Amino acid sequence: MTYSDDVLGRARVKDTAKLEEFYNELDKHETVALWRVANKIEPWFPQPVSVPMLWRYRDLRPLVLESLDLVKADDAGRRVVALVNPERKDIAAAVGLLYTGLQVMGPGESMTAHRHMAAALRFVVEGQGAWTVVDGQKLKVGPGDFAITPNHAWHEHGNEGTDGPVIWQDGLDIPLVNALDAGFYEVHPNIYQERTGVVNSSLLTHGAGQLRPYGFEDSWTKPYSPLFAYPWEETYAALRNAAKASAGSPYDGIILEYSNPRTGGSVMPTMSAHMQLLQPGQHTQAHRHTGSVIYNVAKGEGYSVIAGQRFDWQQGDVFCVPSWAWHEHANLSSTDDACLFSFNDFPVMRSLTFWREEPYLDNDGYQPTN
Ligand code: GTQ
Numbered sequence: 001m002t003y004s005d006d007v008l009g010r011a012r013v014k015d016t017a018k019l020e021e022f023y024n025e026l027d028k029h030e031t032v033a034l035w036r037v038a039n040k041i042e043p044w045f046p047q048p049v050s051v052p053m054l055w056r057y058r059d060l061r062p063l064v065l066e067s068l069d070l071v072k073a074d075d076a077g078r079r080v081v082a083l084v085n086p087e088r089k090d091i092a093a094a095v096g097l098l099y100t101g102l103q104v105m106g107p108g109e110s111m112t113a114h115r116h117m118a119a120a121l122r123f124v125v126e127g128q129g130a131w132t133v134v135d136g137q138k139l140k141v142g143p144g145d146f147a148i149t150p151n152h153a154w155h156e157h158g159n160e161g162t163d164g165p166v167i168w169q170d171g172l173d174i175p176l177v178n179a180l181d182a183g184f185y186e187v188h189p190n191i192y193q194e195r196t197g198v199v200n201s202s203l204l205t206h207g208a209g210q211l212r213p214y215g216f217e218d219s220w221t222k223p224y225s226p227l228f229a230y231p232w233e234e235t236y237a238a239l240r241n242a243a244k245a246s247a248g249s250p251y252d253g254i255i256l257e258y259s260n261p262r263t264g265g266s267v268m269p270t271m272s273a274h275m276q277l278l279q280p281g282q283h284t285q286a287h288r289h290t291g292s293v294i295y296n297v298a299k300g301e302g303y304s305v306i307a308g309q310r311f312d313w314q315q316g317d318v319f320c321v322p323s324w325a326w327h328e329h330a331n332l333s334s335t336d337d338a339c340l341f342s343f344n345d346f347p348v349m350r351s352l353t354f355w356r357e358e359p360y361l362d363n364d365g366y367q368p369t370n
Contacts, residue, residue: 003044011035046290048322050085050095052306057125057297057316064102064167073109080104080170083318088175095320096292097176098271098345102318105130105166110158113188118177119224119268120149123296123341124168125316129161134228136196139203141168144232144298146258146275146341148267150224151177154193169296169318171343173270202228206261216262225260225267232298239277239339250367251287251359252329253278266347273343278302278331283370286328286360291349293321293342300338302331326360328370 006012013019013035026032064081071079082101083094094100099118105111107129124130124145131140135153149155151173159166177183198204205213206227220226239254248254255276258267266272275298278284286305295304301314307325312332321327331338349355362368 005039011038046324048096048292048324049087050093050292050320050322051087052309052311052320052322052325053083053085053095054311054313054317054319055083057314057318060102061167061316064104065165068104068106068165073105073111077114078103078111078170085320091175091178093175094294094318095322096345097173097179098292098294098320098343099170099172099174100294100318101170103168103170105157105159107159107162107164110192111156112191113154113156113193114186115152115154115188116185117151117183118172118174119151119270120155121171121268121271121273121343122147122149122168123171123273123298123343124166125296127159127161127166128163129159130157130166130168131160132157132228133193133195134202136193137201137228138195138199139229140199141229142232144236144341145229146235146273147229148225150222150268151270153224154188156188156193171271171273171294173345176270176345176348200229202226203231207231207234209261212261220262223269225262227261227267230258235275236299236339239275240337243277243279243337248277250285252276253282253284268347269351270345270348271343272346273341276329276340276342278329278338278340280331280336281334283330284328285367285369286326287357288324288326288360289357290323290354291344291346292323293344295319295321295340295342298339298341300331300333300336302329302333302338304329324356328360330370 067079073079080101080103082092084092085094092099124141124143126143131138132147134149134155141147238256243254253276255274258273260267297313297315297317303310303312304327306321306327311319359367
């Protein structure tokens with residue numbers, strides 16, 4: 001397949017002096033001849049503006065911790081160092097239309113409650129004592145735990161630990177919401193939410209996987225998971241168990257999607273998340289798909305090849321795969337597994353029928369094995 005634009009069916013008008021004059025006239029009326037822009041605005045295949053990136057935790061951690069002393073929680077709202085793709089500074093996206101940042105909360109700190117159209121998720125990187133209140137429910141989360149803050153749900157969070165700060169990764173669909181001009185934001189009228197139920201009630205009720213609790217058929221009508229937190233221990237155990245029974249995906253190793261226990265679908269309508277395990281020495285095959293992905297290295301060390309570029313990673317590092325970029329992952333340890341947390345916009349791609357995926361094939365049409 002060649003992608004020349006000099007073919008019947010593509011715009012291939014050659015400029016002339018007369019046409020230039022015509023274009024200038026169109027411009028005066030805030031119009032443009034489609035054939036001048038058609039090949040750009042309708043590319044043969046996705047042309048992400050975002051570039052593949054890796055942010056090293058050992059570089060960012062000191063800066064994130066420094067911000068603790070520099071700004072007060074009540075002034076910052078959220079004390080976050082956002083990870084911004086060099087090509088997407090205008091919309092504060094890390095990749096595609098996804099935002100991510102490292103949030104820090106000191107011992108005893110709490111952030112005020114708010115809600116917004118953007119959906120949020122958290123992956124705890126380090127520290128004990130983090131909590132979040134979502135829809136009035138208080139959840140406690142520790143390192144490796146994944147939690148959601150669905151869109152338009154009141155939320156606030158803090159650190160009730162005494163030892164030291166908590167750092168977690170925020171993932172939000174802010175750039176998507178803004179691209180669609182749908183952003184709203186409200187500060188909670190009482191600044192803090194009233195708490196309902198016992199701590200971790202969503203986990204106590206809905207956290208038993210396939211054991212489906214009765215009594216929620218009518219009362220749970222929300223378009224997101226009633227389970228708000230997914231602890232690391234269970235997630236890692238599930239990966240280890242799955243690894244005993246199967247090889248998983250050729251592209252991702254053993255990979256599990258954090259899912260809505262009522263539907264089996266994604267935890268929220270716009271974003272989904274995974275945890276994957278790469279066996280010692282495993283090097284996955286390359287593929288590509290529509291949709292953007294942001295990773296956090298939960299465990300181990302290795303590298304990923306993204307659009308032909310190698311990115312070496314270790315625990316806490318964040319990296320991203322732009323839409324339609326070839327990518328493969330490798331675990332550099334011959335003795336220990338490596339785990340990658342990731343979140344993505346696949347639910348958007350799927351619900352809008354934009355999902356496409358293909359394996360990397362060599363010139364003979366075979367999938368090279370690593
Ligand atoms: O905690 O709701 O990193 O609204 C950026 C925007 C976190 C949050 C961010 C937000 C939040």
